[in-house]
Amino acid sequence: xxxxxxxxxxxxxxxxxxxxxxxxxxxxxxxxxxxxxxxxxxxxxxxxxxxxxxxxxxxxxxxxxxxxxxxxxxxxxxxxxxxxxxxxxxxxxxxxxxxxxxxxxxxxxxxxxxxxxxxxxxxxxxxxxxxxxxxxxxxxxxxxxxxxxxxxxxxxxxxxxxxxxxxxxxxxxxxxxxxxxxxxxxxxxxxxxxxxxxxxxxxxxxxxxxxxxxxxxx
Amino acid sequence: xxxxxxxxxxxxxxxxxxxxxxxxxxxxxxxxxxxxxxxxxxxxxxxxxxxxxxxxxxxxxxxxxxxxxxxxxxxxxxxxxxxxxxxxxxxxxxxxxxxxxxxxxxxxxxxxxxxxxxxxxxxxxxxxxxxxxxxxxxxxxxxxxxxxxxxxxxxxxxxxxxxxxxxxxxxxxxxxxxxxxxxxxxxxxxxxxxxxxxxxxxxxxxxx
Numbered sequence: 001x002x003x004x005x006x007x008x009x010x011x012x013x014x015x016x017x018x019x020x021x022x023x024x025x026x027x028x029x030x031x032x033x034x035x036x037x038x039x040x041x042x043x044x045x046x047x048x049x050x051x052x053x054x055x056x057x058x059x060x061x062x063x064x065x066x067x068x069x070x071x072x073x074x075x076x077x078x079x080x081x082x083x084x085x086x087x088x089x090x091x092x093x094x095x096x097x098x099x100x101x102x103x104x105x106x107x108x109x110x111x112x113x114x115x116x117x118x119x120x121x122x123x124x125x126x127x128x129x130x131x132x133x134x135x136x137x138x139x140x141x142x143x144x145x146x147x148x149x150x151x152x153x154x155x156x157x158x159x160x161x162x163x164x165x166x167x168x169x170x171x172x173x174x175x176x177x178x179x180x181x182x183x184x185x186x187x188x189x190x191x192x193x194x195x196x197x198x199x200x201x202x203x204x205x206x207x208x209x210x211x212x213x214x215x216x217x218x
Numbered sequence: 219x220x221x222x223x224x225x226x227x228x229x230x231x232x233x234x235x236x237x238x239x240x241x242x243x244x245x246x247x248x249x250x251x252x253x254x255x256x257x258x259x260x261x262x263x264x265x266x267x268x269x270x271x272x273x274x275x276x277x278x279x280x281x282x283x284x285x286x287x288x289x290x291x292x293x294x295x296x297x298x299x300x301x302x303x304x305x306x307x308x309x310x311x312x313x314x315x316x317x318x319x320x321x322x323x324x325x326x327x328x329x330x331x332x333x334x335x336x337x338x339x340x341x342x343x344x345x346x347x348x349x350x351x352x353x354x355x356x357x358x359x360x361x362x363x364x365x366x367x368x369x370x371x372x373x374x375x376x377x378x379x380x381x382x383x384x385x386x387x388x389x390x391x392x393x394x395x396x397x398x399x400x401x402x403x404x405x406x407x408x409x410x411x412x413x414x415x416x417x418x419x420x421x422x423x424x425x426x
Contacts, residue, residue: 033304081246212272216260
């Protein structure tokens with residue numbers, strides 16, 4: 001690992017490095033808004049399903065394991081914390097002395113994301129085994145209520161899209177990690193750490209709503 | 219522009235505002251506590267308050283993440299504004315979808331009875347009536363397990379097609395008349411006279 005830093009000149013179409021930084025951040029926020037609206041469609045589908053089939057919803061959600069959901073919440077919240085600590089280390093990194101800390105926090109973030117996916121894998125394989133699948137693939141007989149395939153369809157869509165974002169986040173942060181080991185990020189340039197962090201926090205933000213909606217109140 | 223922005227909240231050229239790590243630790247602990255709260259509250263059945271309480275706790279957590287971890291509190295206000303606008307449009311999405319779900323039977327009292335929401339409501343009323351030992355007057359639609367089988371469900375009656383029942387005002391206009399023309403206009407004043415022989419019950423409804 002590089003113990004020094006590699007200085008960076010801002011791109012020629014920006015007047016200053018600060019302008020480049022704030023433009024990147026604004027671009028990320030605009031993207032995050034489209035993400036919120038993408039997930040928003042599924043949340044509206046949730047609100048519709050729960051309003052129209054309240055009893056089925058309640059019964060079907062009992063078949064999700066809230067303990068696994070809570071464990072995953074723990075993983076994601078902790079990973080959000082290690083992510084801000086990585087950004088914090090980058091902000092304090094004057095001459096490479098914080099490189100090690102930054103890399104450590106990034107590795108922790110990616111590892112926690114991996115833990116999340118492992119738990120998700122066990123949840124999914126259990127549901128695949130029991131036939132709690134969306135639409136016409138639904139074969140589970142444990143829920144008395146008809147239409148339970150609607151709930152499990154939304155469950156897979158919401159957690160699946162979220163899980164896909166977790167995978168993308170791991171790839172993104174993996175790239176940030178590789179560059180961090182090369183000493184590319186320091187107090188005057190850490191834009192990828194910052195906007196990668198923003199993306200990661202949004203993944204956490206969405207899970208903060210998914211967890212109670214799917215596992216707890218149902 | 220960005221230079222001015224920056225000198226307002228930082229010293230030096232590149233000094234972005236650095237949040238003390240202790241603040242992050244405090245937020246992390248708060249998020250853990252709120253997670254325990256939301257799980258603990260869910261073990262108690264609060265009835266209709268379940269959802270609002272869970273959403274309140276989730277929104278507190280989300281606000282902490284957005285304001286501190288995502289630094290909206292310390293950031294250029296533009297980023298926060300962009301995010302807020304996204305949330306406003308999301309709430310419009312929710313508002314109009316749910317308005318539709320919950321208000322169909324009020325808008326169309328006759329055919330609104332056959333919406334899923336109305337069937338649900340009737341099923342709940344029938345269930346309550348059964349518990350009270352009252353004979354249920356209306357057959358429910360069969361959307362949930364505690365209702366009768368689906369083959370008992372009768373499709374809604376077709377909308378009236380005979381001219382005497384449904385088409386009272388100008389329903390059978392003359393072929394030459396302009397649709398939607400006012401009674402006072404030239405084309406409209408001729409239309410009722412031509413339309414009258416067309417329908418059998420027309421003499422009764424023609425004055426309207």
